Amino acid sequence: MTIKPLIILPDPLLRQVSAPVERVDDAVRRLADDMLETMYDAPGIGLAAIQIGEPIRMLVIDVSKEDEEKTPLTFVNPEIVERSDALSVYEEGCLSIPDYYAEVERPEKVRVTYVDLAGAAREIEADGLLATCLQHEIDHLNGTLFIDHISKLKRDMVVKKFTKAARNKAVA
Template identity: 45%
Template structure:
């Protein structure tokens, strides 16, 4: 049995993986389920975490680094060395609360763009951990939001696809060099 994927929470001058940005087709392709959790998957999770910390992120999905696998990494406390990140393999939302909340979201694949998104407040997620063991987590608050945001990436959905205020979104995207044509409302 291997240990959890542990990575020093620091910025690297040259992160191991390259981010893809809104408008890149790779972000719109659904990710494939991971059939075997092995050292390659753990290595990918470690590289994703290193890349996420280097880019000041709190969540990252494999499609964002051009890899079509159902793997996400989440760390809502990147400044807390003692709090481990969570690696979710083949995550599935099994329950979502009727109660929703509106919070501003951003995305490493759409730098400097922050917009309001409505999502369920509490979710239950089934997934496999970095050792291939089935896990279940009930997430609320920021953790719930980040997991939902990253699972969207696994389905080719970007957070801007969920923004209701089209005018604000178009202004923010334009201001930061992105095309509103890359948005695919869900």
């Protein structure tokens, strides 16, 4: 397993729509392992393949608490097929937008279809933090960031800050 470098805002790759995974094979399973290792190292609770430069529809999540046993989940070609009308608000952050957090309102529950690492079609109903995390990571696969769910003023400030930081890093 390898820890991969994270793609950071304002990298345009984060706005790319990811392509479906054609088939689950050993390369996809290795990538899932690398993604989990990268996510745990960061540390985070979710990671989309695009965040490590792989524009494919795959994500990993582990919402277990620090003192609990790890419960990693891998979703290939995930699709939200149902959303609740009820909404919930969580303070979200993103490994591709380090050290920035904002409250985001999303559907409280979702039903997601996906393919597992054995290539089997699956479905999961999620609520709470898992539902929020799934929506956040699936957004990544569609080129959407959590800052797209906050006010334009706040979003513009964050993008400006990270664009300036990237420019300064390139000059250094």
